[in-house]
Amino acid sequence: MNVTSKFDIIVVGAGPAGCASAYLLAKAGFKVLVLERGRGAGSKELWGGKAYAQPLREVWPELDKEAPIHRWVSKERFSLVWGERALTIEYKLGRKVAFTTYLTELVNWMARKAENAGAIIVDEVRVDEIVVKEGRVLGVKSGGDTVYADAVIDAEGVNRLLLEKLGLVEKLNPDHIALGVKEVLSLNPNLIEERFMLGKDEGLAWFVTGDVTLGLPGGGFIYTMRDSISIGLVLPIGPAAKAAEAGLLKEHVSSLVEAFRLHPYFRNLWREADVIEYGGRMTIEAGLKLMPRKLYMNGLLVVGDAAGFLVNTGYTIRGVDTAVTSGKLAAEALIEAFNNGGPTEENLKSYEEKVKKSYIYRELKNHSSIGDVMSDPFFFQKLPQVAIRAASKLFEADYEEPKLIRSFLDAAREEDVSSLKIIYKLGRVVGKL
Amino acid sequence: MSSQASRLKVIKLGELLQRSIWDVDEERHIEVLKQEGLRVKALILLCPMGCYSLAGDKLIMSYEGCVECGTCRVLSGSDQIRWEYPKSGRGIQYRYM
Amino acid sequence: MRIAVGIKWVPNTQAVRFDPETGTLIRKGIPSIVNPHDLPAIEMALRLRDAVGGEVIAFTMAPPPAVKGLELALGMGVDRAILITDRVFAGADTLATSYVLANAISKVEREYGKVDLVVFGQETIDSSTAHIPGQVASWLDWPYVYYVKDIQVLGDGRIRVVRELEDYIEEYEIELPAVLGIAVRALKPRPVSLYNKLRAKLNKDTIVVWGNSELKLDPRCVGLKGSPTIVAKTIDMPEVPRKKEVYKPRDPRDAARWIVSKIVEDEKLRELLVKKLWGG
Numbered sequence: 001m002n003v004t005s006k007f008d009i010i011v012v013g014a015g016p017a018g019c020a021s022a023y024l025l026a027k028a029g030f031k032v033l034v035l036e037r038g039r040g041a042g043s044k045e046l047w048g049g050k051a052y053a054q055p056l057r058e059v060w061p062e063l064d065k066e067a068p069i070h071r072w073v074s075k076e077r078f079s080l081v082w083g084e085r086a087l088t089i090e091y092k093l094g095r096k097v098a099f100t101t102y103l104t105e106l107v108n109w110m111a112r113k114a115e116n117a118g119a120i121i122v123d124e125v126r127v128d129e130i131v132v133k134e135g136r137v138l139g140v141k142s143g144g145d146t147v148y149a150d151a152v153i154d155a156e157g158v159n160r161l162l163l164e165k166l167g168l169v170e171k172l173n174p175d176h177i178a179l180g181v182k183e184v185l186s187l188n189p190n191l192i193e194e195r196f197m198l199g200k201d202e203g204l205a206w207f208v209t210g211d212v213t214l215g216l217p218g219g220g221f222i223y224t225m226r227d228s229i230s231i232g233l234v235l236p237i238g239p240a241a242k243a244a245e246a247g248l249l250k251e252h253v254s255s256l257v258e259a260f261r262l263h264p265y266f267r268n269l270w271r272e273a274d275v276i277e278y279g280g281r282m283t284i285e286a287g288l289k290l291m292p293r294k295l296y297m298n299g300l301l302v303v304g305d306a307a308g309f310l311v312n313t314g315y316t317i318r319g320v321d322t323a324v325t326s327g328k329l330a331a332e333a334l335i336e337a338f339n340n341g342g343p344t345e346e347n348l349k350s351y352e353e354k355v356k357k358s359y360i361y362r363e364l365k366n367h368s369s370i371g372d373v374m375s376d377p378f379f380f381q382k383l384p385q386v387a388i389r390a391a392s393k394l395f396e397a398d399y400e401e402p403k404l405i406r407s408f409l410d411a412a413r414e415e416d417v418s419s420l421k422i423i424y425k426l427g428r429v430v431g432k433l
Numbered sequence: 434m435s436s437q438a439s440r441l442k443v444i445k446l447g448e449l450l451q452r453s454i455w456d457v458d459e460e461r462h463i464e465v466l467k468q469e470g471l472r473v474k475a476l477i478l479l480c481p482m483g484c485y486s487l488a489g490d491k492l493i494m495s496y497e498g499c500v501e502c503g504t505c506r507v508l509s510g511s512d513q514i515r516w517e518y519p520k521s522g523r524g525i526q527y528r529y530m
Numbered sequence: 531m532r533i534a535v536g537i538k539w540v541p542n543t544q545a546v547r548f549d550p551e552t553g554t555l556i557r558k559g560i561p562s563i564v565n566p567h568d569l570p571a572i573e574m575a576l577r578l579r580d581a582v583g584g585e586v587i588a589f590t591m592a593p594p595p596a597v598k599g600l601e602l603a604l605g606m607g608v609d610r611a612i613l614i615t616d617r618v619f620a621g622a623d624t625l626a627t628s629y630v631l632a633n634a635i636s637k638v639e640r641e642y643g644k645v646d647l648v649v650f651g652q653e654t655i656d657s658s659t660a661h662i663p664g665q666v667a668s669w670l671d672w673p674y675v676y677y678v679k680d681i682q683v684l685g686d687g688r689i690r691v692v693r694e695l696e697d698y699i700e701e702y703e704i705e706l707p708a709v710l711g712i713a714v715r716a717l718k719p720r721p722v723s724l725y726n727k728l729r730a731k732l733n734k735d736t737i738v739v740w741g742n743s744e745l746k747l748d749p750r751c752v753g754l755k756g757s758p759t760i761v762a763k764t765i766d767m768p769e770v771p772r773k774k775e776v777y778k779p780r781d782p783r784d785a786a787r788w789i790v791s792k793i794v795e796d797e798k799l800r801e802l803l804v805k806k807l808w809g810g
Contacts, residue, residue: 035724039456039522039561040598044501046530104527122731124522124605124722142724159503161518172507179504181481183449184529228529241475241508252478254446262441271439276559277529278449280481281502454545456563459718520721521602526542528559 007033009334010140010149011119012127012162014041016103016320017304018155019110020059020327021334026119028335033147034111034119035140037126041111042104046182046281048317049223049230050205051106052098055321055359059328060113064096068105070226071203073098075196077222078315079265081210082388086265100203100223100230103320110324130154130162130300135345137299151299151343153330155323158282158305168292168302175238175375176286178218181257182232185273189227195269196224207315210388212260215381216243217374219315220260229270233257234317236285236374254278283317284310286371287364295355296348301330307355311363314370314433322360329354369432378425386415386422446483450498458523461496463505464515468492472508479504500525531584531683533575533647534635536666537568537603539596540656564599568651569719571712574681575649576607576720582683584646585609587638591619591630600737604730605722611730612638616741621754628665630752633745635670647689648709652676660711667709675702676711 009025011018014036026032038044050073057063079088115121129141130152139148156162158177163169189200196204208220218235233256243249261267261275284290290308295301303309304323311318333351337343355361373379389411393402402410412419463484465471473492476485482498485505494505494514501524506516518524542563547556575586588603589612590596600611614634622630639645648670650663660676667674680692684703691702694713730736742752750756777788787804794800 033728037518037522039526043522043526044524046500046527102529104530120728120731122724122727124602125724125727126518126520143721145724147724147728159501159506159518161516171511172503174507177507179479179481179502182530225529230530235479237479237504237507240479241472244475244478245472249478252446252483253481254449254483255443258443258449262443267441271441274440275444275449275452277527278452279500279525279527279530280504281500282504282507451547454542454561456542457544460721521605522722526561528561 007031007147007149008338009033009151009153010035010147011153011155012130012140013155013157013304013306014038014111014114014121014123015045015107015155015157015304015323016110017306017309017323017327017330018153019107019114020324021153021155021303021331022114022119022121023110023117024059024328024331025334026114026117028331029118030335030338032114032119033149034114034121035125035127035142036111036121036123039124040108041121041123042106042108045103045107046180046279047103047320048180048182048221048232048234049100049102049225050098050316051101052318052321053096055325059324060110066109068101068109069099070101071099071198071201071224072096073100073205074198074202075204077204077206079206079208079210080384080387081208081212081263081265082384083211084264085388085392086210087388087391098205100205100225102225106320127156127162130166132166135298137297150338151301151334151348153327153334154300154302154306155304155327156306158284160306163292163302163306168294168297169290172282172290173238174241175236176284176289176371177238178234178236178283178285179240179253179280180232180234180283181253181280182230182278183257183261183275184225184277185229185231185261185270186227186276187229187270187273191272192224192227192229198224208260209380210384212256212263213380214249214256215377216240216249217377217380222266228276229273231257231261231266231270233260234283237282239375239377253280283312283319284308285312285374286368287311288368289371291364295352296333296345298345298348299343301333301348301351303327303330309355309360309364311360311367312370312374313363313367314373318363322363325358325360326355329358367432373429373432376425379429382415382417383422383425386411386417389415450482453500454526454528455497456523456526457497458519458521460520461494462501462517462519462524463494463496463499465492465494465513466515467513469513470510471513475508476505479508531578531582531646532587532638532643533578533584533649534587534589534638534645535568535572535575535603535608536631536648536650536662537572537588537590537599538565538651538654538656538662539563539590539592539599540565540654543655562595562599564602565651565654565656567653567655567714570715570717571649571651572603572606572608573717573719574678574710574712575647577717578647578681578683579609585642587612587642589614589631589634589638591615591622591627591634593620594739597737601727601730602722604736605727606720607723607726609736610642611737613737613739614741614745615739616743616745618742618749618753621757622752623757623759624659624661624665625758626752626754626756628662628669629756630745630747631662632666632669633747634740635666637740637745644707646706648672648707650709650711652711652714663709663711670707670709672707672709673704674709674711675704677713678710679713679716681710
């Protein structure tokens with residue numbers, strides 16, 4: 001086979017979305033080329049730690065048996081921390097809904113599935129340009145080399161260098177995007193299970209809010225892996241940058257993550273653990289606002305993070321399952337298009353229709369107003385302080401314990417916030433969560 | 434054998450960077466083109482790997498520890514920072530993320 | 531011209547950390563890379579081929595995962611690659627390794643034709659012995675020049691080789707075939723290209739694997755058995771925590787004085803030095 005030979009489909013990026021597309025298309029008999037800039041698929045991946053299984057099973061029914069799953073999430077925890085005090089809620093799940101793993105491993109597995117299905121994966125190659133002529137996508141260019149295909153799937157991820165060049169999207173707005181900074185702490189599995197009260201193969205997902213972000217919008221996460229714990233913070237970039245410029249944020253973000261690791265409320269869970277890796281990535285905060293003007297054009301489909309398909313509910317971030325689902329929908333739309341005469345603009349329209357009918361779009365719409373919560377400092381400063389103060393009145397009473405409502409009203413007064421404002425804001429936020 | 438001793442001590446950023454792995458390219462993939470108008474304080478504090486620092490008044494970008502996250506790109510104009518991914522699979526090599 | 535370039539698949543030593551509690555190096559989970567000092571050698575071979583024609587063959591003796599390293603070389607433009615791998619080759623010191631590599635070169639000549647030049651990186655980042663190129667030259671009985679910065683093909687079966695040493699530059703004219711050690715950072719390696727990478731991926735026969743059933747070497751001369759090197763003792767040097775201090779005086783002479791005070795412990799000597807250099 002000559003290198004200048006044409007492919008049916010070129011997928012840019014061997015991430016969850018790209019691999020799902022490539023796998024399904026290769027399985028359907030198409031000649032698929034996947035171009036990945038990293039060394040081996042997965043080497044550029046970073047996430048929180050948890051994936052929802054069912055959307056992945058729809059692409060890979062063998063997921064539970066074959067995928068590199070570390071632990072099935074059996075407990076979800078939420079904590080509000082302020083100063084020395086903390087308030088925690090825990091839910092014990094009744095079935096296997098989500099699992100924890102390293103995304104580096106999971107994506108590597110997905111890429112192997114695609115390769116075994118017949119896709120050709122070429123790594124260490126950076127795509128510099130999507131080649132367009134007279135409104136039609138012809139292929140991709142890397143350095144001086146151009147490879148042609150009938151259709152290109154853009155799965156380039158959150159940094160949309162190619163789509164920006166094409167003019168399909170604007171430059172990212174700091175208010176629509178967050179920075180995730182993460183540490184991986186290696187810990188003996190027995191200690192993990194003991195300390196988090198987990199059975200073997202059971203995992204915990206933990207969302208933390210309060211002053212771990214120094215009152216900045218955002219929150220912390222903790223996930224138990226097989227023999228490590230992933231912890232980190234997610235900070236919307238817009239407000240964090242403003243805080244840095246106003247002198248409200250004085251430390252480097254890594255110090256915030258270190259303070260989280262060493263926080264008195266959490267630190268004994270992993271006191272012997274060594275930090276084995278440290279890193280960061282950007283994550284989408286307001287998915288709908290990041291959606292390209294069009295998800296398709298003549299010979300092109302956009303999937304995954306590049307399309308803004310990440311759902312942020314305020315307490316969970318779902319990016320991998322939505323990416324995989326969009327990859328699947330793109331593959332289905334392409335197969336139909338090829339059966340109907342080719343991947344023309346008209347024939348690829350069905351992709352956008354499929355997306356709009358899918359849970360991805362419904363979820364994005366459903367949680368679209370979370371941005372208003374995320375950008376309101378009230379929810380990250382005053383509200384947690386009032387809540388913690390109210391709890392302290394209930395649980396730290398030497399003699400007389402106030403009624404629940406009294407503790408709340410007193411706490412609000414002492415924090416100098418009107419109770420009505422709190423009720424109003426909470427009423428609004430409850431509708432948005 | 435990992436020891437049971439407590440590791441509850443602050444790890445400075447320079448040491449945290451030692452925990453991750455790069456295959457650093459000789460060629461820089463990110464470059465400050467124009468410092469005027471750059472959000473210097475935000476870049477210094479928010480680049481998770483601390484790639485941005487001041488030498489006197491001059492903003493220095495050390496691309497060697499970059500994880501290609503794009504935060505600095507989002508905070509800057511394309512005339513202020515040239516931002517590309519490294520070539521040949523170089524740059525950050527995540528293992529446990 | 532047929533040029534063979536030897537590469538080594540090494541742990542990314544930048545990432546190897548010292549565990550002060552156990553006194554050992556933490557190598558777990560460290561991905562391997564092509565020895566960075568081999569990249570200028572690959573680049574040198576490619577430039578020679580591009581200038582005078584012929585082919586470049588990359589070869590390595592390593593366990594199978596090293597195929598990733600050969601793929602990088604192919605991605606840079608190497609024409610074919612040979613993975614020399616066999617359990618009996620494991621545990622080799624430089625002597626046993628160079629013996630296998632030299633015999634592999636002979637097999638390359640039998641399979642593909644006469645080899646004109648064998649190039650290596652000057653040394654590896656994981657062992658830094660710089661033994662291999664010289665030893666391979668000895669086994670083959672070919673001339674060997676190292677610290678090579680530049681090569682010109684003279685056309686009459688000879689090459690002119692420029693070697694750069696600390697204080698002077700030497701030029702040699704040597705007859706081919708020869709073995710060369712390419713100086714560290716002699717050339718900037720080219721990036722991996724899409725076409726080269728794709729060509730390697732689509733043509734499965736660009737990478738061949740040779741074990742001892744192909745090389746047919748005496749098992750007593752290879753691997754651990756063929757390795758006379760004895761590691762008598764290893765001492766791990768504890769990591770010294772680095773301290774950073776910043777001193778920003780107006781007068782550079784104050785800065786000089788400050789630096790001297792940091793590195794010269796003896797007070798009298800220090801005073802003398804400061805006085806001599808900056809007049810007090």
